[in-house]
Amino acid sequence: MNPITKLPEKSSDLSPTADLPKSLPDHTQLPDKDNNFVKNFQEPPEGDLLTHSITPILQQIHPDRQYCIGRDSGIYWRLTESPEPLEKGSVAPDWFYIPNVPQKLNGQLRRSYVLWKEFVAPLIVLEFVSGDGLEERDKTPGTGKFWVYEQAIRVPFYGIYEVQKGTIEVYNLVNGRYQQMIPNEHERYPIEPLGVELGIWEGEYQSQVWPWLRWWDAQGNLLLTGDELAGQERQRAEQERQRADRLAEQLKALGVEPEL
Structure with missing residues (x-):
């Protein structure tokens, strides 16, 4: 049985930012747009479905509302040097969840998530494949998405969802390396820190019929x-x-x- 990473404590308890140089840019100074269109018409409803159905669970886990959900938002993990664009040090997952961090910073909505300012990694990142899946499985050191999530950001759970195939691969970070998880008897993947399971549900949502990526609770009930x-x-x-x-x-x- 693979060890499961527990939810980290609050960022202020783990890595205070007081010792960091004041000159390091924060979320208000970093680019928050890449000028790319969304890749297909299924992705926005998929993000809605994942977010809206798990929100009651997250509000139970975080009665203080100290958590963030990101969708196509930048995670800055490396500070680049000119002339390399700042965006080269970021990645923008299709969906991710970060526990125990405030939803606003100094009263401002987040424009991106800057790891050198907070250091709390997302607990889970989900990528929606719209091509051949090579980008999501790219292990090239320094640039590949798989490598960045595993070696740089160190996300405990990484999911690769392919709507055209109706499949989801889930990886768990074990001893610094991703191990592909084996689904349970219901063909779902337990995300134990959240007390939920992740799997495929075929049906209609927002007038579209697809094999959707969805959550279930620990008792096997679909989260609606x-x-x-x-x-x-x-x-x-x-x-x-x-x-x-x-x-x-x-x-x-x-x-x-x-x-x-």
């Missing part, structure tokens, strides 16, 4: 979005109304006038 929960409630209410109507008709057939 607020819209899905509301839809279930409407369905239950309609079923209850239909049962009441049938009962009223049966009572009338017996000569009993049902109470309004």
Whole structure:
């Protein structure tokens, strides 16, 4: 059984920034746009689905709301030197979660996540493959995404999701190296620090039918979005109304006038 990385403590408890040079740039001074279009129309709903369904879990884990979810946001892990662009020292995962960090810095919304200012790595990073998957599995030292997540940022859990194939690969950082996780009997991957499982669900979301990447709780229940929960409630209410109507008709057939 692979050892699972526990949630880190708060950043202020681990790596205070007081000893860092004041000249190092922060999130307000670093580029936060790469001018690239989103790669396909499925990715934005996928990010919505992952975020909205796990938010109640994260709010239970963090009643103080000290956590961040990023989507296509830059993580700066290396400070580059001119003439190399600053963006070359960053990576922008499709979806990631960082525990025990504030959602705002000095009252400002985050524009990027700067590791040399905070040092708390994301607990999980997810990449959505839109090409052949080579970019997401690139282990080239210094530049490859796989290498950056494993060796530079040291993300405990890394997932590679391929919607066209309907698959998800999950890697766990063990002794400084990624080991590909083996799915459980339900073909899902436990993310134990969060008490959830990650897997593929085929169905319709936001009017699109795909094999979606989704969360389940430890009991095997699919985590639903607020819209899905509301839809279930409407369905239950309609079923209850239909049962009441049938009962009223049966009572009338017996000569009993049902109470309004």
